[in-house]
Amino acid sequence: MKRMEFRNTYIGNITIAVKSLFTGMRVTLREFFTRKITEQYPENRKTLHIPERHRARLVMPHDENGNNKCIACGLCQQTCPNGTISITTRTVTDEESGKSRKVLAEYRYDLGACMFCQLCVNVCPKNAIEFSNEFENAVFDRSRLIIKLNK
Ligand code: SF4
Numbered sequence: 193m194k195r196m197e198f199r200n201t202y203i204g205n206i207t208i209a210v211k212s213l214f215t216g217m218r219v220t221l222r223e224f225f226t227r228k229i230t231e232q233y234p235e236n237r238k239t240l241h242i243p244e245r246h247r248a249r250l251v252m253p254h255d256e257n258g259n260n261k262c263i264a265c266g267l268c269q270q271t272c273p274n275g276t277i278s279i280t281t282r283t284v285t286d287e288e289s290g291k292s293r294k295v296l297a298e299y300r301y302d303l304g305a306c307m308f309c310q311l312c313v314n315v316c317p318k319n320a321i322e323f324s325n326e327f328e329n330a331v332f333d334r335s336r337l338i339i340k341l342n343k
């Protein structure tokens with residue numbers, strides 16, 4: 193006859209139950225003696241630490257001349273699962289070469305529909321968009337959550 197494993201015996205079951213009880217109690221006791229911190233928000237706005245990687249809203253960085261790196265390829269718009277991004281382009285003709293190219297006219301981002309998955313940022317070939325950690329985005333009117341990102 194096959195030998196019964198200890199964990200499947202009556203005593204084995206009790207041993208496992210007591211062990212897991214002590215594991216749980218150890219976590220509870222550790223948290224009980226951990227120093228408690230209460231954030232006094234919004235009074236502590238100036239000292240509040242928001243992790244850099246926190247995804248609060250999509251932004252499009254611009255250089256000192258007001259230029260962004262977007263080439264209007266539309267990849268972010270196609271990748272977004274929520275239809276949060278809407279890009280409008282226009283065509284410009286280069287005076288020297290006479291060649292036409294597509295440039296960004298308007299980059300609209302609907303913060304209210306964004307689920308912060310960051311797929312748009314990951315797919316951008318020019319690193320033209322990124323997430324900022326500015327988290328205070330509450331508004332009274334949803335239409336104000338639709339933001340034009342390019343200057
Ligand atoms: S983070 Fe996700 S949901 Fe938000 S705009 Fe980018 S792809 Fe769309």
Ligand code: SF4
Nearest residue numbers: 262263265266268316
């Ligand atoms: S933000 Fe990036 S992915 Fe989106 S249109 Fe501009 S260059 Fe393309």
